[in-house]
Amino acid sequence: METDPQRSALIGRGEAPIHEPGLDPLLRQGIDAGTLKVTTQLESVLTDHKVLVLAVGTPSLPDGRTDLRALDAVAAGLAEHAEAGTVVVIKSTVPPGTGRRMERQLGGDARNLRVVSCPEFLREGSAIADIAHSDRFVVGGSDEAAVSRVVRLLNPFNVPVVRSGNTEAELIKYGANAFLAMKISFINEIANLCDHVDANIDDVAAGMGMDARIGAASLRAGLGFGGSCFPKDVVALEHAARSEGFTFWMLRAAMEVNEQQRIRFVQKIRVALGSSLEGRRIAMLGLAFKPGTDDMRQAPSLVIAERLVELGATVVAHDPAAMSAAKLLLPQVTFAADPYSAMEGADLVALVTEWPEYLDIDWQRAASMVRRRVVVDGRNCLNQANLAAQGFNYHGIGRPPETEQWDRRETAQLAGSAADPT
Numbered sequence: 321m322e323t324d325p326q327r328s329a330l331i332g333r334g335e336a337p338i339h340e341p342g343l344d345p346l347l348r349q350g351i352d353a354g355t356l357k358v359t360t361q362l363e364s365v366l367t368d369h370k371v372l373v374l375a376v377g378t379p380s381l382p383d384g385r386t387d388l389r390a391l392d393a394v395a396a397g398l399a400e401h402a403e404a405g406t407v408v409v410i411k412s413t414v415p416p417g418t419g420r421r422m423e424r425q426l427g428g429d430a431r432n433l434r435v436v437s438c439p440e441f442l443r444e445g446s447a448i449a450d451i452a453h454s455d456r457f458v459v460g461g462s463d464e465a466a467v468s469r470v471v472r473l474l475n476p477f478n479v480p481v482v483r484s485g486n487t488e489a490e491l492i493k494y495g496a497n498a499f500l501a502m503k504i505s506f507i508n509e510i511a512n513l514c515d516h517v518d519a520n521i522d523d524v525a526a527g528m529g530m531d532a533r534i535g536a537a538s539l540r541a542g543l544g545f546g547g548s549c550f551p552k553d554v555v556a557l558e559h560a561a562r563s564e565g566f567t568f569w570m571l572r573a574a575m576e577v578n579e580q581q582r583i584r585f586v587q588k589i590r591v592a593l594g595s596s597l598e599g600r601r602i603a604m605l606g607l608a609f610k611p612g613t614d615d616m617r618q619a620p621s622l623v624i625a626e627r628l629v630e631l632g633a634t635v636v637a638h639d640p641a642a643m644s645a646a647k648l649l650l651p652q653v654t655f656a657a658d659p660y661s662a663m664e665g666a667d668l669v670a671l672v673t674e675w676p677e678y679l680d681i682d683w684q685r686a687a688s689m690v691r692r693r694v695v696v697d698g699r700n701c702l703n704q705a706n707l708a709a710q711g712f713n714y715h716g717i718g719r720p721p722e723t724e725q726w727d728r729r730e731t732a733q734l735a736g737s738a739a740d741p742t
């Protein structure tokens with residue numbers, strides 16, 4: 321059930337309304353086989369189905385609380401229409417206590433309606449591979465039979481199962497996202513320190529990540545975390561703690577560092593240009609919050625582009641997937657059809673999202689197009705030596721000018737064995 325008629329029609333034709341690699345063929349496969357049907361009518365899915373999976377949006381409200389209106393609307397429909405024995409699975413990320421509360425609202429034991437909390441751990445851009453290769457399948461609920469039924473139905477790839485109560489499952493999800501967000505803020509602070517003491521974050525992160533207790537995943541310094549999950553979930557968990565009367569200091573620090581990371585990047589651009597931004601032309605490569613998606617929610621590019629324009633710069637941006645979405649959010653930015661057009665006449669190239677396309681840029685060609693050869697790499701993904709060979713002045717996040725000459729590939733390979741696949 322998809323409430324938006326346009327999105328519903330797209331899904332019905334086997335076209336995903338979002339950019340997610342590999343999703344369209346899967347939708348078409350389901351539609352052709354008759355195993356996937358789409359409707360805009362809530363009532364029609366509430367009856368005749370023994371398992372209902374709720375995957376509605378749970379965004380943040382301005383005060384940090386989670387907006388549960390979409391979930392509550394479904395619960396109201398369920399209370400009225402759902403048949404005895406129905407298992408309701410909450411896939412949406414919801415504050416601790418939501419599953420238990422919903423089971424009580426639905427009548428629980430009296431109506432034999434069970435709520436099973438089954439949080440999702442996939443990442444945008446690699447969602448399909450993540451489902452089959454998840455580290456664990458978390459399933460929480462008070463009714464053993466309902467929990468087992470959900471495991472049989474939703475864990476076809478037999479990934480290791482963690483069984484718990486509803487609230488524990490909800491907290492596993494928040495705890496995991498908040499921890500990863502803190503890890504990213506932590507490595508960003510180490511990178512910021514590297515900038516001050518002329519150390520290279522690539523070496524530091526590789527050496528830290530090889531400690532199995534730390535792990536190499538989510539240890540890439542850059543512009544901080546964006547998207548629809550980490551920022552929202554950190555805020556929601558901090559709010560949940562606050563409403564229980566205590567301050568979760570580490571989450572506050574993670575959020576603060578994340579905001580500062582964008583501001584520091586603009587500061588780096590100012591320093592790299594060595595003068596005011598007034599009248600400068602900046603090529604911005606990448607807009608989406610990460611590669612592989614057209615999602616602009618909480619994308620660092622939004623704050624960075626707005627700030628650069630405020631300071632008098634002209635921003636010409638490119639993104640392989642997110643330009644249609646970005647055009648609505650960044651009216652003051654000019655959009656280019658490809659990265660080279662974006663770089664034409666630029667005073668500085670700012671890399672904001674590490675799309676694979678940008679790793680293959682022909683910097684010799686780019687050198688002949690830009691006005692000044694200056695690159696600020698917000699994702700530490702470009703090869704400093706290649707850029708230097710074409711006369712570019714390179715600035716990364718915690719990457720000093722290329723002075724050491726040793727070959728980093730060996731450490732990268734060792735560290736990469738445990739690294740984040742994305």
Ligand code: UGA
Nearest residue numbers: 440441442443444504538539540544545546547549609610
């Ligand atoms: C995240 C979690 O990784 C998933 O496990 C979870 O299911 C999902 O949220 C969710 O709650 O639905 P996602 O937001 O798609 O997934 O993306 P990530 O790949 O985790 O990246 C999040 C942000 O952190 C991105 O902006 C990315 O650029 C940034 N990041 C990630 C870093 O800055 N450094 C890293 O080392 C890793």
